[in-house]
Amino acid sequence: MADEMQRIALARRPSGDPVPDDFELKTETAAEPTPGEVLVEVTHFSLDPYMRGRMDDAKSYAEPVPIGGTMTAQGVGRVIKSNADGFSEGDMVTGMTGWASHAVMTAEGATRIPEGVPPTAVLGVLGMPGFTGWYGLNDLGRPKSGETLVVAAATGPVGSMVGQLAKAHGLRTVAIAGGAEKCKMAEELYGFDAAIDHRAHDDASSLRKALAEAAPDGIDIYFENVGGKVLEAVIPLMNTFGRIPVCGMVAWYGGVEDASDRLPMLWRSVLVKRMAVTGFIIADHWDRFGDFQKDVAPRVMNDEIAWREDIAEGLENAPQTFIEMLKGGNTGKQIMKVI
Amino acid sequence: MADEMQRIALARRPSGDPVPDDFELKTETAAEPTPGEVLVEVTHFSLDPYMRGRMDDAKSYAEPVPIGGTMTAQGVGRVIKSNADGFSEGDMVTGMTGWASHAVMTAEGATRIPEGVPPTAVLGVLGMPGFTGWYGLNDLGRPKSGETLVVAAATGPVGSMVGQLAKAHGLRTVAIAGGAEKCKMAEELYGFDAAIDHRAHDDASSLRKALAEAAPDGIDIYFENVGGKVLEAVIPLMNTFGRIPVCGMVAWYGGVEDASDRLPMLWRSVLVKRMAVTGFIIADHWDRFGDFQKDVAPRVMNDEIAWREDIAEGLENAPQTFIEMLKGGNTGKQIMKVI
Numbered sequence: 001m002a003d004e005m006q007r008i009a010l011a012r013r014p015s016g017d018p019v020p021d022d023f024e025l026k027t028e029t030a031a032e033p034t035p036g037e038v039l040v041e042v043t044h045f046s047l048d049p050y051m052r053g054r055m056d057d058a059k060s061y062a063e064p065v066p067i068g069g070t071m072t073a074q075g076v077g078r079v080i081k082s083n084a085d086g087f088s089e090g091d092m093v094t095g096m097t098g099w100a101s102h103a104v105m106t107a108e109g110a111t112r113i114p115e116g117v118p119p120t121a122v123l124g125v126l127g128m129p130g131f132t133g134w135y136g137l138n139d140l141g142r143p144k145s146g147e148t149l150v151v152a153a154a155t156g157p158v159g160s161m162v163g164q165l166a167k168a169h170g171l172r173t174v175a176i177a178g179g180a181e182k183c184k185m186a187e188e189l190y191g192f193d194a195a196i197d198h199r200a201h202d203d204a205s206s207l208r209k210a211l212a213e214a215a216p217d218g219i220d221i222y223f224e225n226v227g228g229k230v231l232e233a234v235i236p237l238m239n240t241f242g243r244i245p246v247c248g249m250v251a252w253y254g255g256v257e258d259a260s261d262r263l264p265m266l267w268r269s270v271l272v273k274r275m276a277v278t279g280f281i282i283a284d285h286w287d288r289f290g291d292f293q294k295d296v297a298p299r300v301m302n303d304e305i306a307w308r309e310d311i312a313e314g315l316e317n318a319p320q321t322f323i324e325m326l327k328g329g330n331t332g333k334q335i336m337k338v339i
Numbered sequence: 340m341a342d343e344m345q346r347i348a349l350a351r352r353p354s355g356d357p358v359p360d361d362f363e364l365k366t367e368t369a370a371e372p373t374p375g376e377v378l379v380e381v382t383h384f385s386l387d388p389y390m391r392g393r394m395d396d397a398k399s400y401a402e403p404v405p406i407g408g409t410m411t412a413q414g415v416g417r418v419i420k421s422n423a424d425g426f427s428e429g430d431m432v433t434g435m436t437g438w439a440s441h442a443v444m445t446a447e448g449a450t451r452i453p454e455g456v457p458p459t460a461v462l463g464v465l466g467m468p469g470f471t472g473w474y475g476l477n478d479l480g481r482p483k484s485g486e487t488l489v490v491a492a493a494t495g496p497v498g499s500m501v502g503q504l505a506k507a508h509g510l511r512t513v514a515i516a517g518g519a520e521k522c523k524m525a526e527e528l529y530g531f532d533a534a535i536d537h538r539a540h541d542d543a544s545s546l547r548k549a550l551a552e553a554a555p556d557g558i559d560i561y562f563e564n565v566g567g568k569v570l571e572a573v574i575p576l577m578n579t580f581g582r583i584p585v586c587g588m589v590a591w592y593g594g595v596e597d598a599s600d601r602l603p604m605l606w607r608s609v610l611v612k613r614m615a616v617t618g619f620i621i622a623d624h625w626d627r628f629g630d631f632q633k634d635v636a637p638r639v640m641n642d643e644i645a646w647r648e649d650i651a652e653g654l655e656n657a658p659q660t661f662i663e664m665l666k667g668g669n670t671g672k673q674i675m676k677v678i
Binding site: 227231232246247248249252256258259260261262263264266267268269270271272273274275276277278279280281284 | 566570571585586587588591595597598599600601602603605606607608609610611612613614615616617618619620623
């Protein structure tokens with residue numbers, strides 16, 4: 001008997017910040033798994049800022065979500081029908097489920113969740129966000145004891161991983177976060193040496209002043225995931241031979257603030273300070289995923305690395321939760337609980 | 340008996356493009372070499388775009404020239420008094436002479452010019468400009484056969500080195516140069532596959548159209564030495580995993596053109612295309628100079644690598660020659676002949 005499923009489709013392309021009418025809840029009949037496939041009942045899926053980029057029809061590293069197509073997401077769930085060797089009903093797996101109650105996945109696209117690992121951890125601290133922070137910091141940031149690191153969205157799953165790993169490497173760590181609650185969390189839960197509330201600073205020069213106080217020896221690594229005024233504030237404070245791994249620019253996903261040309265300022269700093277600016281997409285670096293897990297999973301299980309989740313319930317609430325997350329409404333890794 | 344010497348001093352800091360009154364010719368008594376020093380009669384010195392940066396009082400990787408101080412330059416000359424072991428009168432040496440007829444140099448700061456090497460070659464093709472092109476292309480550009488390289492100021496001593504080395508690596512090479520004569524020189528003398536006259540394109544979008552035709556498979560390496568509209572034209576044409584070594588931005592040394600904010604466009608490309616942008620100052624990389632010489636000197640002597648000099652005469656004409664060079668008035672490596 002065919003199962004009924006629900007999914008959130010992209011109804012239209014947003015102009016600027018997404019609004020509820022950009023999404024549509026659809027009820028359909030779940031597909032039957034063909035040979036080599038499994039049908040998964042989704043228990044949770046991840047909401048991440050990168051999904052905003054997939055809603056646009058712009059040339060990017062990934063195909064945009066088509067109009068009517070299911071919003072992209074990594075999820076976890078239980079195999080309820082298996083037509084693939086090596087998978088049985090009841091297995092807990094993770095893969096690209098989309099924003100949906102059910103998903104048909106190929107055996108290659110489904111990964112069993114190891115025993116003892118909390119299933120949702122594979123969406124955050126031990127999944128793509130944690131791996132993004134680990135890879136960008138270690139392979140591109142090249143941290144050295146005594147240096148100073150700055151990361152924004154510092155209580156998010158990427159920023160909190162970057163901060164904790166950098167601290168363990170012996171760096172001074174400076175968090176940028178939105179609001180007093182997140183700043184407290186950055187210092188107390190994630191061990192940042194200082195935290196700056198970007199909402200208390202209207203413009204880049206005010207933010208820069210606060211950063212200069214929090215980073216008296218300058219900035220050696222700016223782990224870039226926001227762009228906008230934070231980037232503008234950071235550039236002049238970068239030290240010679242500074243590194244900027246670039247994995248996101250959430251401040252610019254919904255449009256760009258009005259500003260005079262900041263390219264010459266950046267370029268001058270790149271040259272004068274011999275900086276290395278490197279964009280990366282974590283999907284290019286799966287060859288390092290095993291090293292990441294080996295390094296980080298034991299530290300997560302030992303509580304050496306802290307992580308927090310915000311779990312919202314109900315597939316139908318995913319659009320609103322996503323909209324609020326883009327505005328900084330969450331404090332931990334945002335996860336949707338479907339059942 | 341003390342020798343009389345002449346030197347060009349910085350009279351005042353330029354506002355925008357330098358003008359003759361920013362410089363002053365001074366006649367003084369040459370200093371006597373103290374123990375460990377030599378007095379050199381300068382025969383030639385080099386004029387390079389980086390010197391424009393030293394005229395400003397901005398924080399940079401090198402100290403600005405003080406008002407009244409001698410303009411900086413690498414030069415070549417003959418030892419006329421030696422107070423240092425290992426140097427005799429008549430030795431041909433190179434070092435930082437400044438824009439001057441005579442210079443006192445320490446033994447450490449003076450390098451003997453090898454037999455068989457034309458003295459002025461150490462100011463260009465076998466000196467800092469050639470080394471800059473070699474290091475930036477090989478160590479930061481990481482050229483691979485079949486890729487496409489773009490370099491501006493392509494007939495200059497850096498650009499012509501970059502183009503010829505890239506061609507030898509099996510890349511398609513595209514030159515940007517100012518005027519029909521230089522474009523012809525880029526193709527015929529330096530072997531570029533295509534050459535674009537930037538003077539024929541008023542804005543970045545027109546230049547971009549020409550570049551897109553000359554680089555139909557996109558751009559893998561943009562060797563950056565100019566900034567400005569060339570950079571703006573290039574960014575959207577960069578390929579995934581593209582590399583941008585940044586060693587200069589001559590278009591912006593005298594001020595910045597009026598433009599809307601181009602930082603978000605750059606940043607989006609850095610991320611989406613996973614680009615590596617790396618600033619470098621060749622003085623940080625003297626450890627590679629021996630490798631450079633070993634690789635390039637034989638190819639220069641065998642005429643596998645072409646090089647051209649523009650030699651202007653008379654110390655007193657250095658300011659005007661420099662001013663014209665910044666506007667692209669020269670076609671080869673600009674050198675001043677002092678005697």
